[in-house]
Amino acid sequence: MNESSDSDKPLFGYVAEFSSASDLYHAAEKVRDAGFRKWDVHTPYPVHGMDHAMGLGKSWLSAIVLAGGTSGALFAVFLQFFTQVNLYPTVVQDKPTNLFTFPAFFPVTFELTILLAGFASLFGMLAMIALPQWHHPLFNSPLFLKFSDDGFILVIEARDPRFREEETRSFLAEIGAKEIESVTW
Amino acid sequence: MADNTTDQGAVHPSEAEDIAREPLVLNNRSMGWITDRICGIVENRQPFIWWVLFLPAVALSGCLAFTLFYLVSTGVGVWGNNQPVAWGWAIVNFVFWIGIGHAGTLISAILFLTRQKWRTSVNRASEAMTLFAVMCAGIYPAFHVGRFWMVWFLAPVPNANAIWQNFKSPLLWDVFAVSTYFTISIVFWYIGLIPDLATLRDRARKWLPKFLYGFFALGWRGGNRQWRHYEMAYLLLAALSTPLVLSVHSVVSFDFATSVIPGWHTTIFPPYFVAGAVFGGFAMVLTLMLPVRKLYGLEDMITAKHIDNMAKIILLTGTIVGYAYIMELFIAYYGGNKFESDAFFLRIVSGPYTWAYYCMFFCNVIAPQIFWFRWSRHNLWVVFVVANLVNAGMWFERFVIIPTSISRDFLPGQWGYYSPTWVEKLMFAGTFGLFIMLFLLFLRFLPVIAASEVKGVLPEADPHYPDWQKLREKRREKAAASA
Numbered sequence: 083m084n085e086s087s088d089s090d091k092p093l094f095g096y097v098a099e100f101s102s103a104s105d106l107y108h109a110a111e112k113v114r115d116a117g118f119r120k121w122d123v124h125t126p127y128p129v130h131g132m133d134h135a136m137g138l139g140k141s142w143l144s145a146i147v148l149a150g151g152t153s154g155a156l157f158a159v160f161l162q163f164f165t166q167v168n169l170y171p172t173v174v175q176d177k178p179t180n181l182f183t184f185p186a187f188f189p190v191t192f193e194l195t196i197l198l199a200g201f202a203s204l205f206g207m208l209a210m211i212a213l214p215q216w217h218h219p220l221f222n223s224p225l226f227l228k229f230s231d232d233g234f235i236l237v238i239e240a241r242d243p244r245f246r247e248e249e250t251r252s253f254l255a256e257i258g259a260k261e262i263e264s265v266t267w
Numbered sequence: 268m269a270d271n272t273t274d275q276g277a278v279h280p281s282e283a284e285d286i287a288r289e290p291l292v293l294n295n296r297s298m299g300w301i302t303d304r305i306c307g308i309v310e311n312r313q314p315f316i317w318w319v320l321f322l323p324a325v326a327l328s329g330c331l332a333f334t335l336f337y338l339v340s341t342g343v344g345v346w347g348n349n350q351p352v353a354w355g356w357a358i359v360n361f362v363f364w365i366g367i368g369h370a371g372t373l374i375s376a377i378l379f380l381t382r383q384k385w386r387t388s389v390n391r392a393s394e395a396m397t398l399f400a401v402m403c404a405g406i407y408p409a410f411h412v413g414r415f416w417m418v419w420f421l422a423p424v425p426n427a428n429a430i431w432q433n434f435k436s437p438l439l440w441d442v443f444a445v446s447t448y449f450t451i452s453i454v455f456w457y458i459g460l461i462p463d464l465a466t467l468r469d470r471a472r473k474w475l476p477k478f479l480y481g482f483f484a485l486g487w488r489g490g491n492r493q494w495r496h497y498e499m500a501y502l503l504l505a506a507l508s509t510p511l512v513l514s515v516h517s518v519v520s521f522d523f524a525t526s527v528i529p530g531w532h533t534t535i536f537p538p539y540f541v542a543g544a545v546f547g548g549f550a551m552v553l554t555l556m557l558p559v560r561k562l563y564g565l566e567d568m569i570t571a572k573h574i575d576n577m578a579k580i581i582l583l584t585g586t587i588v589g590y591a592y593i594m595e596l597f598i599a600y601y602g603g604n605k606f607e608s609d610a611f612f613l614r615i616v617s618g619p620y621t622w623a624y625y626c627m628f629f630c631n632v633i634a635p636q637i638f639w640f641r642w643s644r645h646n647l648w649v650v651f652v653v654a655n656l657v658n659a660g661m662w663f664e665r666f667v668i669i670p671t672s673i674s675r676d677f678l679p680g681q682w683g684y685y686s687p688t689w690v691e692k693l694m695f696a697g698t699f700g701l702f703i704m705l706f707l708l709f710l711r712f713l714p715v716i717a718a719s720e721v722k723g724v725l726p727e728a729d730p731h732y733p734d735w736q737k738l739r740e741k742r743r744e745k746a747a748a749s750a
Contacts, residue, residue: 107730110491122490126298126462127723128498129730132491141499147507161423162434170431177435189440189518193447196511200451200504204458207500211493214485229489230466232298232722237490 091266094219095120095239096251097226098259103129106234109257110135113236116253120242124220124229143206150202151195158194162187225263291385291724293567294746295739298722301568305463305718306470308563313711316562321707327700334694335410343413345690351676352685357407359665360695362519364404364702365445366661368452369512369541370548371397375455376508379501385576387720388568391463392559393552394456395713399705400551401449403698408441437521444518451511455504458497461487462719516544523668529610530672533598539591546584546631547661549577553654555706557647559715568716575644581657582638588664589632606677613675619684620671627667630660 100106103125110123114137123132133139166172166187171179177186208214220226220237229235236259238250254262292301338345348355371393378386409418421442423432432439464484471477487493517537524536553574560569599611614624634656643649670685709715722728726735 102733102735103728103730104733104735122492124489125491125494126302126466126489127719127728128494129491129728131730133495135730136491138492138495141496143496143499144503147503151507165423165431166434170429172431172433172435174433174435183435186435189437189514189521190434190443192510192514193440193443196507196514197447197450199507200447200454203500203503203507204454207458207496208485210496213487213493216481216486218486218488220488227469230462230469230487231302 093240093247094265094267095237095242095245096254097220097223097263097265098236098238098254099225099228099261100234100236100258101260103234105258106236107132107135109236109259112257113238116244118238118242118244120239120245122237124226124233124235124237126230126232141210143203143210146206146210147199147202150206151199154195154198155191157198158191159187161194162190219265219267223263223265225261226265289570289572290726290742291388291570291572292721293570295742296567296725298725298727301718301721301725302466302470304564304568305714305716305721306467308710308715309467309712310470314562317707317711320703324700324704324707327697328704329697329700330693331406331697331701334690334697335406337690338410338694339415343411345688347686347688347691349683349685351681351683352670352674354669354673355685356666356687356691356695357411359662359669360698361404361407361411362665362669363547363662364400364407364698365519366516366540366544366547366665367400367551368397368404368448368548369516369544370552371395371400372448372452372455372508372512373545373548374552375459376505376512379505380509383576384724385573387724388565388570388573388716389552389556389577390720391456391459391713391717392556392709392715393548394452394459395706395709396551396555397452397548398449398456399702399709400548401445401452402705403702405445405449406698408445437518437525440518441522444515448511448515451504451508455501455508458500458504459717459720460713461485461497462489463714463717465489466718467714513541516540523672528672529604529606530614530668532607533595535591535594535598539588539595542584542587542591543631543661543664546581546588547657549581549584550654550657550661553577553581553650554658557651557654559710563710563715565716568721571645574647574650575641578638578644578650578653581654582635585631585635585657589628592628592632610672610675614667614671618671619674620667623663623667623671627660627663630656631664634660 098109100109106123106125107129110132113121114135123129123136125132166183167179167181173179177183225233226235226237227233236254238245238254240247244250251262251264296304346355346357348357371390374386374393375390378390409415412418412421420426421432421439461484464480465487468477468480468484471480517540520536520540523531524533526532556569557574560566596611596615599608602608612618615621634653637643637649637653643653674685675682726732726738729735
């Protein structure tokens with residue numbers, strides 16, 4: 083077991099490596115059942131079914147995207163009616179300058195719906211996963227950094243109410259961790 | 268509550284001989300190998316041929332800059348388009364480039380929604396191709412307006428004359444469609460890049476790459492609490508991009524279809540343009556990926572199966588395009604409109620551009636039919652030659668549609684012949700230079716294959732399948748037996 087810590091800094095948590103996606107999946111189920119809250123698994127790709135193993139529900143990013151798309155549609159309708167009917171009515175192609183011109187407004191309404199929904203999915207996602215955050219204690223752990231190559235990593239944070247320095251370490255070893263490292267702030 | 272998705276008694280689909288699919292990554296490659304191979308392209312020196320292609324591409328991009336400068340400083344009269352052919356190569360090339368982009372979005376969005384896992388090896392490069400193609404496309408309408416410095420009049424912002432844009436015009440729809448398409452394509456591409464940028468960040472040794480990759484990776488930690496929102500964002504963007512990509516070329520076709528010019532005024536245009544765009548785009552993906560996979564040794568990830576699938580899509584869409592060509596002719600005959608039937612008579616029998624029609628028909632409809640045969644889809648030279656014929660054919664298609672329809676106006680006194688000037692030719696070559704230069708820079712600085720997605724299609728990636736080592740052993744034995 084490595085210690086990458088200066089002993090005077092407070093403990094951030096334990097980083098544990100597992101040997102395969104399947105081991106990590108079953109370990110996650112056990113951590114969930116043990117009642118931990120401040121923990122996560124870090125993998126090179128999204129592991130299928132891991133939300134279930136961790137006891138997480140559906141991501142409600144879709145609600146933000148729906149709101150984004152709706153505001154895009156409303157904005158487009160407003161923009162086109164306000165400029166074409168109120169501000170500057172132009173009679174071209176024998177199309178009316180009132181409500182009945184609506185079919186001609188479909189393409190722009192559609193495009194702006196997609197545009198704002200797309201922005202909502204990018205910025206909504208970043209808000210929900212709390213990025214950008216360029217500095218994080220986990221980046222001090224060489225074991226943790228294997229997540230971006232081929233490592234299957236499980237992290238339990240010290241601020242979890244169920245975290246006990248000795249017990250949690252032996253718990254991780256018990257559920258199959260190949261290697262455990264403690265990380266400081 | 269234990270999750271018993273692993274049924275120990277049953278045979279896992281990957282193990283069963285009779286229903287086993289061809290593996291997506293060949294030669295039993297591991298996750299570590301995938302990381303090393305993809306990141307190695309960025310981290311190591313580029314092969315000599317990279318420079319051989321890069322320097323002429325930069326020179327051609329310089330030609331593009333020069334011709335644009337010459338155009339702006341002199342006037343659009345340096346182009347060959349005039350009355351009656353007011354839309355020349357500029358619009359032909361715009362439609363050509365924007366069409367190429369469509370394959371990238373098709374691979375990234377539609378194949379994602381339909382769970383075609385083979386897309387993971389080619390989606391990153393195709394999406395990059397989309398972006399660069401749309402950049403090349405955007406140059407043309409922006410300069411075609413004549414006074415480039417007034418191009419901001421296209422944006423719906425108040426201006427000094429208190430004039431507002433005509434939102435009933437297909438040309439303004441096009442502005443919205445293309446700019447939305449470009450923006451959403453960048454967002455989609457960037458979200459896909461984040462995990463791979465994190466990999467490059469964690470591997471970087473020098474401070475500058477570490478800083479830059481780290482900056483754009485946004486501090487990605489690959490936690491499942493991040494992945495679950497990330498996956499939702501990716502799914503939603505795929506769902507948004509799918510109708511978007513269909514809408515973009517439909518709106519481009521409205522530029523023609525909503526006018527009252529014989530040869531343009533047809534309802535078949537939107538589906539016909541979309542099929543053609545996907546067709547031409549896949550040809551360009553193959554044109555780029557065949558050399559790339561060879562040059563960087565990516566044959567284990569971009570396998571014969573991938574090329575076979577793309578060739579089949581080319582065959583399908585090429586046949587749809589062929590159907591559209593024949594249907595256009597049939598409706599011109601059956602519709603009984605004198606002007607319409609004359610326009611098509613001039614196009615295929617006696618007009619000044621019939622040669623272009625037959626070039627188009629051969630390249631787009633006849634040439635891809637060879638892909639009915641399995642051997643041709645597995646012969647890389649055949650695939651490469653047909654893909655390039657399709658590239659040329661799709662350019663001819665736009666040329667056939669645009670100048671032939673307007674070179675013969677309603678009155679014989681308004682007839683004309685259009686041919687491009689050297690400025691247009693050099694500018695078109697210049698956009699190829701820009702396209703190739705940007706693609707080579709992409710190869711140099713960013714991961715060409717979405718490593719995080721390819722890792723997810725390996726046998727050991729499935730957490731419900733703990734016996735993956737058995738499968739690997741089986742495959743190894745099979746390979747040894749056949750060798």
